[in-house]
Amino acid sequence: xxxxxxxxxxxVAVVAAGTMLTRFLPFLVFPESKQPPRIIEYFGKVLPxxxxxxxxxxxxxxxxxxxxxxxxxxxxxxxxxxALHLWRRSMLLSIAGGTIVYMLLVQLVF
Amino acid sequence: xxxxxxxxxxxxxxxxxxxxTVPIALGFLxxxxxxxxxxxxxxxxxxxxxxxxxxxxAGSMEFVTVNLLLSAFNPVAAFLLALMVNARHLFYGxxxxxxxRGLGWKRLYLIFGMCDETxxxxxxxxxxxxxxxxxxxxxxxxxxxxxxxTGATLGGVIGSNLPFDTDGLEFVLTAxxxxxxxxxxxxxxxxxxxxxxxxxGVLASLACLVAFGPDDFMIPSLIAMIVLFVxxxxxxxxxxxxxxxxxxxxxxxxxxxxxxxx
Numbered sequence: 001x002x003x004x005x006x007x008x009x010x011x012v013a014v015v016a017a018g019t020m021l022t023r024f025l026p027f028l029v030f031p032e033s034k035q036p037p038r039i040i041e042y043f044g045k046v047l048p049x050x051x052x053x054x055x056x057x058x059x060x061x062x063x064x065x066x067x068x069x070x071x072x073x074x075x076x077x078x079x080x081x082x083a084l085h086l087w088r089r090s091m092l093l094s095i096a097g098g099t100i101v102y103m104l105l106v107q108l109v110f
Numbered sequence: 111x112x113x114x115x116x117x118x119x120x121x122x123x124x125x126x127x128x129x130x131t132v133p134i135a136l137g138f139l140x141x142x143x144x145x146x147x148x149x150x151x152x153x154x155x156x157x158x159x160x161x162x163x164x165x166x167x168a169g170s171m172e173f174v175t176v177n178l179l180l181s182a183f184n185p186v187a188a189f190l191l192a193l194m195v196n197a198r199h200l201f202y203g204x205x206x207x208x209x210x211r212g213l214g215w216k217r218l219y220l221i222f223g224m225c226d227e228t229x230x231x232x233x234x235x236x237x238x239x240x241x242x243x244x245x246x247x248x249x250x251x252x253x254x255x256x257x258x259x260t261g262a263t264l265g266g267v268i269g270s271n272l273p274f275d276t277d278g279l280e281f282v283l284t285a286x287x288x289x290x291x292x293x294x295x296x297x298x299x300x301x302x303x304x305x306x307x308x309x310x311g312v313l314a315s316l317a318c319l320v321a322f323g324p325d326d327f328m329i330p331s332l333i334a335m336i337v338l339f340v341x342x343x344x345x346x347x348x349x350x351x352x353x354x355x356x357x358x359x360x361x362x363x364x365x366x367x368x369x370x371x372x
Contacts, residue, residue, distance in 0.1 A: 003179060017189065060284055099285050
């Protein structure tokens with residue numbers, strides 16, 4: 001570590017503070033005691049779906065499309081998850097199945 | 111409510127919450143462990159990953175912070191970077207404003223501990239009949255944070271690489287998000303609005319990923335989404351002021367209806 005201990009602790013503290021600001025800000029701006037504006041309620045209804053979509057893309061963002069395995073293991077594993085989920089609708093089965101397929105592909109095939 | 115009943119209520123909520131967190135346990139123990147080991151190999155004591163995972167509790171930002179600690183001291187830049195990397199949390203808050211209403215002391219911790227995975231579970235799950243909403247959310251949040259802190263601390267203690275081949279195990283969290291996405295898509299209460307919203311989220315972030323690259327696409331995606339939702343509001347927001355709230359307009363929102371009846 002190039003910093004002193006105190007500088008390190010301060011760095012961790014400001015990162016924690018910044019993170020917490022992003023989590024608490026909506027609740028500070030729209031406190032429980034007040035009815036939020038209509039448009040905020042509208043965002044509250046559409047954003048959960050959109051954010052899950054964003055998280056799927058976010059978690060796959062570093063998939064190499066033009067190089068290496070061209071994202072084939074990711075594609076196959078995702079298709080396996082969709083198929084498993086349509087078949088059984090069991091969260092644990094779909095997640096375990098997809099992850100095992102992915103691990104086998106990257107360790108043994110690609 | 112008697113003491114016994116309160117305990118029963120907490121136990122019911124734990125029984126409903128725990129199975130949903132099992133994949134996260136696997137992902138967080140593994141990723142937390144790799145994060146702790148990364149810090150170990152850079153010469154940090156396990157106390158660092160332990161405290162950072164407990165207080166920052168935002169996975170990707172903790173990995174970034176390791177690099178910050180290894181470069182010149184610049185707290186202002188560190189603060190701004192944390193805001194940018196975690197800007198998506200603003201949208202989690204907006205999504206959960208209504209659902210966290212009236213939860214008293216639990217609310218503070220629920221907001222503090224709302225990482226991606228906890229948000230995904232808490233926002234997407236239809237809580238079973240008879241299970242206390244506050245305790246369900248709390249258990250999901252506590253369990254997920256416990257997995258992460260345990261993993262990070264263990265990794266810090268081990269401080270070197272795991273003895274078996276874990277290549278690809280990180281995919282468990284991708285799988286989790288995809289399965290939650292599918293569950294929302296197929297859910298009985300989702301309706302047209304939910305599916306259109308899901309498509310907006312995927313297309314906006316895919317377009318920004320292509321345009322800005324994997325390191326800089328988050329903020330543009332969030333902005334693009336808000337712009338699109340404002341533009342689509344006349345088509346998606348079916349309860350304008352003055353509306354009498356006819357049955358057809360609200361039929362697509364099972365979980366919101368449930369919320370209001372609580």
